[in-house]
Amino acid sequence: MTETPTRIRAEIDLEAVRANVRALRAAAPTAQLMAVVKADGYGHGAVPCARAAREAGAAWLGTATPQEALALRAAGDTGPVLCWLWTPGGPWREAVEAGIDVSVSALWALREVAAAARASGRTARIHLKADTGLGRNGCAPADWAGLTAAARAAEARGTVRVTGLWSHFACADEPGHPSVTAQQSAFREALAVAEGCGLRPEVRHLANSPATLTLPDSHYDLVRTGVAVYGISPSPELGTPAEHGLRPAMTLRAALASVKRVPAGHGVSYGHRYTTTGETTLALVPAGYADGVPRHASGAGPVLVGGKWRQVAGRVAMDQFVVDLGADSAAPGDDAVLFGPGDGGEPTAEDWARAAGTIAYEIVTRIGARVPRVYLGKSGENDGDAGSGTDGGAGHG
Numbered sequence: 001m002t003e004t005p006t007r008i009r010a011e012i013d014l015e016a017v018r019a020n021v022r023a024l025r026a027a028a029p030t031a032q033l034m035a036v037v038k039a040d041g042y043g044h045g046a047v048p049c050a051r052a053a054r055e056a057g058a059a060w061l062g063t064a065t066p067q068e069a070l071a072l073r074a075a076g077d078t079g080p081v082l083c084w085l086w087t088p089g090g091p092w093r094e095a096v097e098a099g100i101d102v103s104v105s106a107l108w109a110l111r112e113v114a115a116a117a118r119a120s121g122r123t124a125r126i127h128l129k130a131d132t133g134l135g136r137n138g139c140a141p142a143d144w145a146g147l148t149a150a151a152r153a154a155e156a157r158g159t160v161r162v163t164g165l166w167s168h169f170a171c172a173d174e175p176g177h178p179s180v181t182a183q184q185s186a187f188r189e190a191l192a193v194a195e196g197c198g199l200r201p202e203v204r205h206l207a208n209s210p211a212t213l214t215l216p217d218s219h220y221d222l223v224r225t226g227v228a229v230y231g232i233s234p235s236p237e238l239g240t241p242a243e244h245g246l247r248p249a250m251t252l253r254a255a256l257a258s259v260k261r262v263p264a265g266h267g268v269s270y271g272h273r274y275t276t277t278g279e280t281t282l283a284l285v286p287a288g289y290a291d292g293v294p295r296h297a298s299g300a301g302p303v304l305v306g307g308k309w310r311q312v313a314g315r316v317a318m319d320q321f322v323v324d325l326g327a328d329s330a331a332p333g334d335d336a337v338l339f340g341p342g343d344g345g346e347p348t349a350e351d352w353a354r355a356a357g358t359i360a361y362e363i364v365t366r367i368g369a370r371v372p373r374v375y376l377g378k379s380g381e382n383d384g385d386a387g388s389g390t391d392g393g394a395g396h397g
């Protein structure tokens with residue numbers, strides 16, 4: 001259940017999402033673009049971000065789970081959508097009937113999707129996924145010839161159409177990592193095997209955000225961009241968002257819940273891991289780990305209050321944390337900006353990632369269901385549609 005945005009809100013700048021999609025299309029001018037909106041659009045709201053991405057020319061949407069893809073259809077999206085994280089007994093038939101492209105990495109999945117296609121009287125659109133070295137999902141090289149031949153036979157029977165051949169990088173965010181060229185050559189071999197048995201896909205695709213930004217020869221027919229759509233650099237090593245023409249779309253903002261003077265020697269928050277060194281002013285930020293503020297950023301996370309960066313004083317609790325304002329003053333209700341694009345002097349999600357020992361992907365994706373998303377820059381004709389507005393939509397559970 002979300003709340004009205006007085007305590008805290010995540011402002012999502014949909015014009016930034018559109019501009020990021022345009023910048024990424026310019027970075028991969030020979031390929032189509034898939035906007036990856038899994039995990040509720042990396043915490044930004046899948047439906048409004050998907051709509052903004054489509055408006056800016058994203059030909060495809062991508063999700064991890066079939067449920068996420070079906071939710072896009074339920075919200076009215078009718079374009080190409082791929083989902084790739086399946087388990088036995090998944091909603092194959094619903095996906096086939098909704099015209100969703102599905103990823104297949106193994107014979108069991110090919111059998112299940114073919115059965116769903118027969119039951120629904122439709123041809124399933126499938127993307128065969130090769131493991132070119134990530135060691136996660138994807139068909140191992142030893143099984144690839146068997147999977148591609150079985151898929152070709154299913155095509156001949158009319159149950160499936162192989163619309164895509166694809167794979168995923170392990171280390172595209174580490175420029176020069178030897179696995180990158182090894183995976184590219186493994187992908188070329190996998191394509192040759194598939195094409196050799198007669199498969200003629202609509203799209204071959206390999207690149208995620210870091211590869212889209214740095215490896216033009218990995219673009220093929222389609223690039224799958226996730227984190228960059230939301231204006232976040234895949235890694236500090238690859239430079240700032242601005243260096244790639246990207247702008248962070250999320251600003252996480254809270255209103256101070258308490259401001260008070262306390263004497264020297266006052267312990268702060270659970271465990272008293274912070275003690276005031278002199279008489280000082282403490283301000284309470286009503287946001288905690290239930291809202292996605294990482295507890296690992298205790299004593300370290302940065303917040304803009306009264307024009308200056310402050311640090312979390314002591315532990316982040318479930319619902320709140322404290323900052324020490326020193327000699328400065330503030331009032332309840334004053335703005336506390338945890339992160340944003342950074343050009344208003346506020347920290348960025350990358351700053352929080354460094355403070356918490358994680359990556360910026362995790363900071364935005366874990367913003368909690370309790371935090372209302374407030375959409376800025378909605379295109380006029382979509383005002384009032386499901387999934388937009390300030391209620392956070394239906395997708396944040």
Ligand SMILES: *Cc1c(COP(=O)(O)O)cnc(C)c1O
Nearest residue numbers: 036168208209210224225226227
């Ligand atoms: C999440 C994901 C992406 C997007 O990755 P980014 O680094 O966020 O661009 C692309 N492809 C697959 C298979 C994914 O799981």
